[in-house]
Structure formats: C-alpha cells, structure tokens
Amino acid sequence: MSAARRSRLRELLLGAAGVAVLLFAWEVLGRLGLLGRSIPPLSEVLAAIGEHGDILARAASATGTRALVGGLIGFGIGLLLAAITAWIPGSASTVVRTAVLINAIPVVALGPVLMSLDARPFIPEIFAALSVLFSTVITAGDGFRSASRSSRDLFDVYRTRRWARFWRLDAPTGLPLVADAFRLAVPAALLGAILGEWFGADRGLGVLMVSSMRNLQYGLLWAAALVAVLISATVYAIGGLLERAAVARFSRPGQAASALAPIGRVRGLVLAVAVPAALVLAWQLWIVVDEVPLIVAPPPADVAVALAADIGAYLAAAGLTVLSAIGGLLAGALVGLGLAVLATLAPWLGAMLAPLALLIPTVPIVVFIPIVGSVLGYGVETVFASTVLMAFFPVYVLALSGLNARPPGSDDLFRVYGAGTLVRLRRLALPASVPSLMIALRLSSAMAILIAISAEWLMGQGGLGRVFSERRVVLDTAGSWAAVVVAIVLSVAAYAAASRLERSVAERWRS
Structure with a gap:
C-alpha cells in the first residue's frame, strides 16, 4: 500500500474514532441528564429513528431536495457575480456592496414578507439560496482575484482578452477557494432550507423539528437533527475531496486577493448612497404597486x-x-x-x-x-x-x-x-x-x-x-x-x- 493510501486510511480511521467518541459522549451526557431533558441519550434518538423512519425519510427527502435546488441556485449566482468582479474590475465594489446589503437582511424579517407573497411555497429554496449567495460571492471572488501580479502582467503583455485571461488564469487560481465556498455552502444551504420550512412548508425536517419541540418529543427532534447532520456530512465530504483535488492540481493562492478596484471619492460616495437608495425605492414601489397591507410591510x-x-x-x-x-x-x-x-x-x-x-x-x-x-x-x-x-x-x-x-x-x-x-x-x-x-x-x-x-x-x-x-x-x-x-x-x-x-x-x- 502506498504512503498516500496509508495516510488516507489513517485519516478515515481517525475520523471514525472521532465520531465514536462524540457519540459516546452524547450517550453519557444524555443518560446523566447533565444538559437537561432537551438533549436525550443517543439510544433514545436511535429508537426514535427506528420508530419514525418513514416520516424522517420523507422529511429528509423534502428538505434535501429544497436545499439542493436552492443551494445550487445561490452557489451558481454567487459564482457568476464573483466571476464578474474578475472580468470587470470596476464592477467589484457595486457587486460586493449589493451582496453585503442583501445578506444583512435578517431572515426573521424576510420570512413573514415572503409568506404574504406568491413565493410562499418556495421560501425554503429562497432561504437556502440566500444563505449560500453571500459566502460564495466573497470567497470565490477573492479566489478569482488572487492571481499574482506578475502573472497578470504577462497576460497583459500578450494583450489577452479578459474572458480568455479569466479561464486561463483567474478561474484555475481561484478553484481552491471555490471549493472552500462549496464546503461553506453545504451546511448553510441545509440550514437555510430548514429555517425556510418554519415559515412555509407542509413537510420537511424543519416542520418536524418545530412539531417535536411543541410536543416535547426530544428524541424525534434530535433524530431529525441527526439526519440533517448526516446529509450535510456526506455532501461536505465531497466538498473536501474537491478542495484537495483543486489544491493538488492548481495549488492554493499564495497571496491575498487583489483589492477591489480603486474608485474615486465621488464615485464611492455615489455608490454608498445609490445602492441603498435603489433598494429603498424598490421597497416603496412594491408597497404601491402590489398594495401591500400595512400589517405585512x-x-x-x-x-x-x-x-x-x-x-x-x-x-x-x-x-x-x-x-x-x-x-x-x-x-x-x-x-x-x-x-x-x-x-x-x-x-x-x-x-x-x-x-x-x-x-x-x-x-x-x-x-x-x-x-x-x-x-x-x-x-x-x-x-x-x-x-x-x-x-x-x-x-x-x-x-x-x-x-x-x-x-x-x-x-x-x-x-x-x-x-x-x-x-x-x-x-x-x-x-x-x-x-x-x-x-x-x-x-x-x-x-x-x-x-x-x-x-x-x-x-x-x-x-x-x-x-x-x-x-x-x-x-x-x-x-x-x-x-x-x-x-x-x-x-x-x-x-x-x-x-x-x-x-x-x-x-x-x-x-
């Protein structure tokens, strides 16, 4: 067996040992009641999985599908926006500021608004997409702008078009950070879908969690949480393999990302006012055009x-x-x-x-x-x-x-x-x-x-x-x-x- 395979096997065994230690600690804490009734022993959770397996499977399928759809949409849009910051350096400030503003809207405020709209059936997918979008724009954008100055100068000497430079230089350089963005997106998409189900869904892990908490069914509550963790862990492991492959092929950027393209003081002030003003104007138009009731917004x-x-x-x-x-x-x-x-x-x-x-x-x-x-x-x-x-x-x-x-x-x-x-x-x-x-x-x-x-x-x-x-x-x-x-x-x-x-x-x- 090669050294690389031995190292990989050793890592897998240690990971399994870590899981075993965590599960053992869970059982002991639950048995002793050191953290109260809200955390039952693992054996009780496993019994709940056996008793409610069909319900958990249907809920996991619904939540997983929503997280997958919303997460891929958010990740795709995030990658596109991140790529735009590399293609058109002058757009970076506007793109990043808009992403920051959208991310700053608390979901506790966004949920009730979406419930009043036609988008109510798609709230879990929307939340999953929004949960992924911000981290993808920031992380992948930094990756796409992290090529060394000497490499960029070389492409400039040969007058390479921006599109060609992106695919030959910026994208390969940024792939390790794109893989990091994917790993961050995995739990974010699943958590976003679960939160969205609290505001509008007929079934799913989020719905099951709320119902379990109301009925004090802590075993079923943690069974749903454990299923969510297993889904996330599986996809996260795939992200880890992608990150290793990207680093092995292209290596991780050895320098900080290029700063956002410098903008003049006047332009910076205009952007600082224009982006929020545009969102406020869209807010006002929505109120007027759709005749939104005051109790909604x-x-x-x-x-x-x-x-x-x-x-x-x-x-x-x-x-x-x-x-x-x-x-x-x-x-x-x-x-x-x-x-x-x-x-x-x-x-x-x-x-x-x-x-x-x-x-x-x-x-x-x-x-x-x-x-x-x-x-x-x-x-x-x-x-x-x-x-x-x-x-x-x-x-x-x-x-x-x-x-x-x-x-x-x-x-x-x-x-x-x-x-x-x-x-x-x-x-x-x-x-x-x-x-x-x-x-x-x-x-x-x-x-x-x-x-x-x-x-x-x-x-x-x-x-x-x-x-x-x-x-x-x-x-x-x-x-x-x-x-x-x-x-x-x-x-x-x-x-x-x-x-x-x-x-x-x-x-x-x-x-």
Whole structure:
C-alpha cells in the first residue's frame, strides 16, 4: 500500500474514532441528564429513528431536495457575480456592496414578507439560496482575484482578452477557494432550507423539528437533527475531496486577493448612497404597486418615523446586540483558529475534530438554544454562546485551508535549517493563512450581527431581536421594521470594519 493510501486510511480511521467518541459522549451526557431533558441519550434518538423512519425519510427527502435546488441556485449566482468582479474590475465594489446589503437582511424579517407573497411555497429554496449567495460571492471572488501580479502582467503583455485571461488564469487560481465556498455552502444551504420550512412548508425536517419541540418529543427532534447532520456530512465530504483535488492540481493562492478596484471619492460616495437608495425605492414601489397591507410591510417613510420617535430605545438595543455579536465573533474566531492550529500540529486530532466542527453549524440554532440555556440560563449569555457556536465554523474551515497553503518545498527547507514544529507554524503556516483568515473574518463579521439577532428573537432576550419580536406581537409593523433597518446598518458596518482591517493587515503582510 502506498504512503498516500496509508495516510488516507489513517485519516478515515481517525475520523471514525472521532465520531465514536462524540457519540459516546452524547450517550453519557444524555443518560446523566447533565444538559437537561432537551438533549436525550443517543439510544433514545436511535429508537426514535427506528420508530419514525418513514416520516424522517420523507422529511429528509423534502428538505434535501429544497436545499439542493436552492443551494445550487445561490452557489451558481454567487459564482457568476464573483466571476464578474474578475472580468470587470470596476464592477467589484457595486457587486460586493449589493451582496453585503442583501445578506444583512435578517431572515426573521424576510420570512413573514415572503409568506404574504406568491413565493410562499418556495421560501425554503429562497432561504437556502440566500444563505449560500453571500459566502460564495466573497470567497470565490477573492479566489478569482488572487492571481499574482506578475502573472497578470504577462497576460497583459500578450494583450489577452479578459474572458480568455479569466479561464486561463483567474478561474484555475481561484478553484481552491471555490471549493472552500462549496464546503461553506453545504451546511448553510441545509440550514437555510430548514429555517425556510418554519415559515412555509407542509413537510420537511424543519416542520418536524418545530412539531417535536411543541410536543416535547426530544428524541424525534434530535433524530431529525441527526439526519440533517448526516446529509450535510456526506455532501461536505465531497466538498473536501474537491478542495484537495483543486489544491493538488492548481495549488492554493499564495497571496491575498487583489483589492477591489480603486474608485474615486465621488464615485464611492455615489455608490454608498445609490445602492441603498435603489433598494429603498424598490421597497416603496412594491408597497404601491402590489398594495401591500400595512400589517405585512410598512412604507419606508413610516419606518423612518418610527425609528426617529424612539431612537434611544433602538440605540440601546443595538448596543446589546453589538456587544453579543462582537464578543461572540472574537471568541468564535479564537476557537476556530485554535482548532485549526491544533489540527495542523496534530493531523490525527484534526481528523477527530472534523465531525464536531461540522455538527455545530448544521444543527439549527433553535436546537442549540435549549441546551445552552439549560447551562447558562435564558439571557444574553446564551445569545453570546450561540454567536460563538455559529461564528467559529467559517474561521475553522478557511483557517485550516490557509494553514495548509504553504508553498511547495517550504517545509523541507525549514527542516534543513533545523526549524521545529512551532517555528514552522509561526514563521510559515500562520503567514500563509493570512489571506484565508481575512476572508473568514469578513464573512463572520457580517454574520455575527444576524446570528445574535436570530438568537434574541427566538428567546425574547437581549437587543434588536427582542425589540423586533415585541413590536411584531403588538402589530407595530413599522417599529419592527425599524429594528430590521438598524440591524442592516450594523451588519454592513461590521463588514466594512472587517474589510478595512483586512486592508491594513494585507499591506503589512505584503511588505
């Protein structure tokens, strides 16, 4: 047996060992009741699978189909938009800003709107597509713009057309990051479909989860969650094979992506105003043309009045949300980077951690909240913990890929000079991971606000999510949408801050 096959077999065995350890811990925690009734032992979950196998199979088929359709649509559109940023550099700012704005709309606000439209039967597919779109545009776009300056100059010397340069240079260079985008998209599409089923579906894993929670059928609830994880793990493994093949064939980019094409101050100001203004205008036209009832969606002017009338309450709520989001983002980033470093230093540990890393972002947040709440209580601590759990995954995936993006032969060179493992990590692996870490930071920064709001909405605790929930209960639609507008501003601001930090780090990293 070749060394490569032995290494692959060893990795598979260690992964299986990691799954076994995780399942054993699940059984013990459930038996002892250390996390409350909300997490039953594995044996009870398996019994629920045996008892309700037909129901679970039909639900999994429905959710899987929706996630596949929506995910492929979102991934395809994301790849197209990412390619446009490479074909037409001047379009990058507009494309990225629009993607950031769309991503900043909380699903808790989008769901009720879609329920009132003809799109209601397709809410799961829409949510799956939107869940995938943003990360694909950002990750794949950075990959397509990561070709070295010398390579680009060579194509310019030969006056190669942009289309030809994209297919011969930009696309091959970006394939490893496209594979990373696919891996991020797998749990996102499935989770998006499940969330969408809560707002409009007759069957599916999301519907089954809601029904199980209402009836306190925790065994069936976790059975549905386990099926979701198995689906996600299977497709994620395919993404891992694609990523390895792409790196082996084209190697991972050894430098940060080219910055977005510089634009003048006036043009930048125009874009900053034009993109939001276009969305607000489309919002107003929708209200007028479709004669949308006020209880479904208020006009922009009513939202502005509601925001101005109680600005202090919204700012105070925003402060709580930002604290939870920033704290969760930093802690999640440290956890993700720490796990990636451990997996790099000890590949056997990485193989064992892989199942746990995939489990957390796949299981819907509504399943985690009762578990975390039973330990920390149903307050801002649980919002913070939920943000940590959901924010660490992009950092872990991209950091692990970046840490393994060392130039060919560099490890041998360091060994020749007697450099130890920690020296290679500090002077070789960590610097090589900077581009991937910066992408992960941008993705997680934009998502942290939305995750915090979703957790606040589910628990009725904390900041903007609580305000949104309370205003909707009393049918104050304008007030609830005002909370959404503040959330969008915060999410966009978080992404802009992360982008600015990335530029500063990239300048120092290149020097």
